[in-house]
Amino acid sequence: MRCGLLALLLTAASGVQAEPGRHAKADVDAVFDQVVARYRLPGLALGIVEDGKVVYSRTAGELVEGEGRKIDSATLFKVASNTKSMTTATLARLVDAGKLRWDDPVVRWLPDFRMFDPWVGQQMQVRDLLIHNSGLRAGAGDLMLWPEPNTFTRADIIHGLAYLKPQRSFRAGYDYDNLLYIVAGEVAAAAGGAPYEQLVRREVFEPLGMQRCQVGQWRRDVVGNVAQPHMRQGERNIPVRSDGDVIAATTMDPAGGVRCSLDDMLTWIGAWLKPTGTDANWLSREQREALWAPQMPMPLSRRMREWDDSHFSAYGYGWRLADVDGTFKVLHTGTLMGMYSMVTLLPDKGVGFVILINGEGEDARTVLGQVLVKLYTRPDPSLTVAHYAGLLEQEDAKRPATEKAPDTSKRNKVTAKDLAPHLGVYRDPWFGEVSLCRDGDSVRLRARKSPMLTGIVQRAGKRWLVNWDDDSVDAEAWLDFPQARQMRMAKVDPQADFSCDYEDLAFTWEHGCE
Template sequence: MARGMKMLWLLLLGWLLSPAAMAADAAFDAAFDDVMARYALPGLAVGVVENGEVVYTRTAGELVAGEGRKVDAQTLFKIASNTKAMTTATLARLVDAGKLRWDDPVTKYLPQFRMHDPWVTANMQVRDLLIHNSGLRAGAGDLMLWPEPNTFTRADIIHGLGYLQPQHSFRSRYDYDNLLYIVAGEVAAAAGGAPYETLVRREVFAPLGMERCRVGEWHVDEVGNVAQPHMHRDGRNVPVRSDGDVIHATTMEAAGGIRCSLDDMLTWVRAWLAPQGSAKAWLSPAQRQTVWTPQMTMPVSQRMREWDGSHFSAYGYGWRLADVDGDFKVSHTGTLMGMYSAVTMLPERGVGFVILINGEGDEARTVLTEVLVKHYTRRDPSLTVAHYAGLIAAEEGARPVAEKAPDTSDRRQATASELRARLGIYRDPWFGEVSLCRDGDAVRLRATKSSLLDGIVQRVGDRWLVDWDDPSVDAEAWLQFADRSDVPALRLGKVDPQADFSYDYEDLAFARVRECP
């Protein structure tokens, strides 16, 4: 062994055996154990990077609850919206190569692109696709992406955007968006001369050595070790929307379709935390800085002020940027049914964290991220998983009644005779057709292009809601009937006002086009 390498190894070994390192491991283990037990997670993978080195990894649980196959650092998880930073990195590589400019109009690459307002169409730049400033409602049009599977295409997304009405002025405020990341992926494909999936493999996975990351179509048996999503049902973790033998390319790849292992994600974090010069071959210093530059201001929540002492919050290109206890923080989360991820970095400290969960892990992700961050910014042993879980419970207890789901337990199945005048086939210009038709003595609502949006209509007092057959579709919808002149109309709304914004029922406006068959 060369003398220099031997000295480096001895220094690293010395640090790993130091009291500080052992104390850190103990703190991380305690948080890991508490989160795993408190939230009864089916599987969890956590890693920490310090100064370019992975100093902590831990995994627990199973790929599928009850089947015995263990989660490890090579297990593939859906990283969901942490995909967005990989999409923007792909675009940044194209900018470095001179194939694209951030301020290019979108129509330069996609002439068919249309927003509801022609002025916005003409002035929408590539950068605007990435920073959630479109003026659309949060999650607008997401029903073309989720729940999966569905039959919407990327061409459907681009076409449908023209029918989504803005809620605010273009570039006036932040509202989280997924559809425009699909457009961004198609812009990358047009500029890069290859499909989005090919570009991500070429521009991100290959140069960084993220060997197990997958996007597009692949075979489960050939890759192996793939975590499945779960939801809590009757006090246990139950797999939902499990993979078949072949993972097919989906419409939403550029917004949330990539899967990676813990080891891959730690490689990703190390690349971003590396000194500028060492990453020059992958991404130029100018583009690294651009991606992490605030582009669109975001609200600073009460929780951010109280927990982190935050003064600013903004969106860069695929990353959320904020200050926490005086430190600059770069982060993003990813959420899909039964899968949660988080990537958090404190660049000035050379520190980063990865969290991957294959169950209902929203609160678990929040509290574990906070404990990991506070280990470096506050060093206060009282800031534990239990502490933050208690704060969240207090928030929930103080939530106004108007923000809570109403009691719909006093429901009964609606009859076809009650809804006789409303039965028929309805059409929305971006979502397509739904049928509201007799199913025996009941009435069923079924979406033509989204197979999981299929359920029986219930009556609650003088209101109607649809109870979806598949329990993984966890946001029931109110049905609201009206007449537009002589054409019966149908609108939908969330029963639970806190339901995920991707159930964007409010953006639907159906008109009846024909009778039931």
Template sequence: MAGLALLACAGAAAQTPAPNARQGRFDALFDQAMQRYQLPGLAVGVVQDGQVVYTRTAGELEAGKGRAIDADTLFKIASNSKAMTTGLLARLVDQGKLSWDDPVRKYLPDFRMHDPWVTEQIQVRDLLIHNSGLGLGAGDLMLWPEPNHFTRADIIAGLAHLKPTHSFRAHYAYDNLLYVVAGEVAAKAGGKPYEQLIREEVFGPLGMHRCQVGAWSRDGVGNVAQPHMQQAGRNVVVREDGAQIPDSPSMAAGGIRCSLRDMLTWIGIWLDTDTARIWISPAQRNAVWALQTPMPISQRMRDWDGTHLYGYGYGWRISDVDGQWKVAHTGTLMGMYSSLVLLPDQRTGFIILINGEGEGARTTLGQALTKFYTAPGRAELDVDHYAALLAAAAAPATPRKQTAPAPRRIAATPKAMAPWLGVYRDAWFGEVRICPKGKGVHFRASKSPRLQGPVMQVGERLLVDWTDPSVDAEPWLSFSGGAQGQVGLKLAHVDPGADFSYDYADLDFVRTGHCPAR
């Protein structure tokens, strides 16, 4: 079918600002975000009352290279991919090929969770709503940092070894692995690989012609934004794409790339009920947006938005903001941030795409754009206003006490670490080696090449200083056993606030052999 166009609604929303005032306001917010956070690139688009009313891009695909970002530039949308996976599943439900309540093992007979009862009871819907009993981000080290050598089969097999932290369906804890499983369920039910189904059931019917899934050629497709991080005050490309983009196992959870133009089409489909009837039925649209798992409401949400209700649907977060219904999601990968917000009762929404360290920019710009519609006339609620609130919240309530300086880092030596050297194995993550290298000791993960670096001694503790600067969560190493007994290894975050996808707490290594002879 040809690409579906956004349809204009006959009546304008109440208190709709004049176009010139709206344009000026959005430009001001865009400029504030770009300048305050020194972003390498930014793309923003707004749909109001069913029509695209604003698009703007700035910055470069790669900082310093001079190739400008435009409306067709591809960005990693990260976890905004999840709604595309659930949209695909909704299509398959409409086609009678699966049911939300089907057991997962109906499609994947070898699927196992750690608890045999959960294995039998978990349904397709449970894969989508973060209620599995797994801890926050459990098993994410099989997905990130990319690229790595884990496969979808590895991930499905690894789930049997991830111990739950709470009861099945007890409460919310965000996970990614079960979306990988959901993609494989879709493939079995649809009779084709996940990436082919996404192209045929989502991108093709909706006219999202630039979106990419599975393996593809960077140069053949062209116009691809690269992720950046800030180093010494400069935006530097990290984890740059090779000539061939691989079909990574994270695809259904967070691996799709799309352009600003594509994402505006995606927004328009969800806001336009007539068009949505063509693509998925009203019943499935309602199912996808129904609150399934309650989520905790932060004090910030209460203070900023007056939120009373917050929860997860099928690939979407559902809440109320200033008394209005909000359906939204964010996406986060190293050096790439996205935010998609819908206000369905106003048939309004927006998309933010960033190719740099953009968490603060995403939060403040997204909040200011939302308030333009939910709290009209509040000109003070801009990017700078919310940035000041974030800074105040991050500041310590009382002056920090003088503390002794932290012990300096020194390279661990093979002699000092002799009792702990060797090859270790974890049931789901696989093999790591802690072995001599030169005059020091090196940690290397077999299936995750970016997880390698020298072991450092800090006082009486040991940590790994990852060689790749984009791997930004260092782990403490804690050994047990020894002498003639079995040697074990646990990892823990040096920074308690590190990204949860570095799920070191889920690892339980046992030494299985000696280091290879040098």
């Protein structure tokens, strides 16, 4: 990439002028355009900060594809798991204020907290809630959070953790977790004397001036300018799980419930990269260092070694840490249905950038993030969007058949007679009640607390599977009956999102269908 000094302008909605950057606007624009075109995104927002100044801000697409309302730098996106760093910053502010310690036992603040192993529940500290070292399977219990809407509460989360069986010893390794961030939010509430949603506004949004960020309950017509998630159907982007008039507070808020604009997120990364004035006093140096200190080793993937010459990977408090081409990198991604985000910081270079997408953008996020990082760590004209997109396609082509979804296109209808020995109402100790009962001339599975998990049972080869009614629930589930009065579930596609943690369910038959 060639370098230059061009004055860059933020979008008209922000009214803020950007400073000259280290890379020509035309070069970054070309990368932006290539990603939008290659992945046919409904909307994309990208911003770059260098040396404490916004040097690039650009948006494209629509709040809802086809409706004509354009995305701008004030548009709200779901930042998903980038919320986690805001939750840990809230906790760090409480530590600075002397209201909390990282090594406090969780039970000091939440006496009813339990894990499957009672000893683990007693020994777990606040810091353990944040670094994915619980021993639980990745995404364990996430079916209490997603798909939304559902009726699980934070009390249900705390209760359910006692029934989730670990797959390894406590503190023995890294497995990504969401539920314990819900617990962390409740610890913050207990120590801070206010609900989580109020705390994060008080401790993060207000002091940093993140004026449009939203969490908890709010009205869409009052706030306005809110991007909606999309899913791909053939050649089209279809809005999915669109907001109603009132956006309710959700159980998952501390793990992934914040929405912010590009302008807000650029303010956020500016507070980390080169804090001055109020930002510098917002958090102590000691707590800034704690949040970015390696707390739990993470697997160093082959991609990281080959693409980035990385030598270490670790999780801090709400941040992922690694080295890229000899440069320290601090990063987190966010993924919800139809919404993808990425925050990347290169502190030694004074650089950070934000990516926000309101469509199915996993590969787009990966490719765009990778090309942008290389602009600063290893400038090379061959490291293009096409280059990294091609590497992803090669990875997919080489994936073993055991890691790919089986062909289930040939399906047979299932009747109540076919499943007669197994019909009834079942219960799992953390997920609750599901019914497997006749529905007309079919059999339907219904989850009582998660109404989107409703679907017709079909036969694919020798196995039963559930075809969910809502197409946005894209991870179909196998149904198995290992013993009389028992039912288990598993992902049909082994590469489906780990939050579809069907494998953690163990249902026991309770009574027949009414």
